[in-house]
Amino acid sequence: MTQMSTWPRFGVIPLGEEIATFEKYEEVQRAVDVLADAQFPVQKVSIIGTDLRMVERVTGRMTFGRAAFSGALSGMWFGLMIGLLWLLLGAQDFSPVLLGVSVGAVFGGLFGVAAHAMSGGKRDFTSVSQVVATRYGLRCEHDVAARCRQVLGERGFRLPTAYQPPVVDLTEPPRYGERITPAPPSGPVADENAG
Structure with missing residues (x-):
């Protein structure tokens, strides 16, 4: 966990x-x-x-029947919560729970169908989205x-070694884009102010 x-x-x-x-x-x-x-x-x-990448996995087609079923399930849960709340507030029997589940299923199914119809066919599939990393440090x-x-x-894990800078061959001219630090002159230095 x-x-x-x-x-x-x-x-x-x-x-x-x-x-x-x-x-x-x-x-x-x-x-x-x-x-x-x-x-x-x-x-x-x-x-x-x-x-990070956002991955959306398509799980199936969205039809009016599936929209009604999904909406009815959501409505049933909502109705169950309302019915249980009503029961806690002093109802004498379980009829508020049954009524809440029934009414929730009907209205949830209707709202599910209406929402699918309002999409205009632009999203006729169901999916699950998640954010995943391509590398973990x-x-x-x-x-x-x-x-x-x-x-x-x-314990056998392969770990990266310390960074080693590349060796530069100073006998050849540098390749395009390669930066080298100029070496100090090795011979005697002439005085620029001398005559």
């Missing part, structure tokens, strides 16, 4: 070092589980999803980052 926390501040990306990246949420979740099993202070770890606070790398490395 995932618990969302607003600590230390809601809406702020946690500071720290990115230890590893994963393509699937289950992989980064397994890494955090490994850290927890090793008695690592997991409260200093964050999972950050990046490259495991970020750790600076003071425990080395231990985090050690624990994950010992």
Whole structure:
């Protein structure tokens, strides 16, 4: 079960070092589980999803019958809640509950059909939307980052190595777009003010 926390501040990306990246949420979740099993202070770890995409999965066609059925179910739930409230306020029997469910189903079905008719055929399908990340980063606070790398490395997780700048061959002219730092002159420097 995932618990969302607003600590230390809601809406702020946690500071720290990115230890590893994963393509699937289950992989980064397994890494955090490994850290927890090793008695690592997991409260200093964050999972950050990046490259977010909105995915809408089409679940079927929307027909008038389906719109009526869906509306009737929603109306039944609403009617049930109203009937139970009425029952709590002093009704002598369950007739308010049955009446609420029945009336809710009828009006919900009518509203479902009316809403589908008003769409004008522009959306004749049902779908479920969700936001998914294409990459998940495991970020750790600076003071425990080395231990985090050690624990994950010992348990077989492939971690990125430290960044190594590319070696530049100074015997050839630089390629287009390649920046090199000019070396100081190696011979004696002539005085520009001398005669």
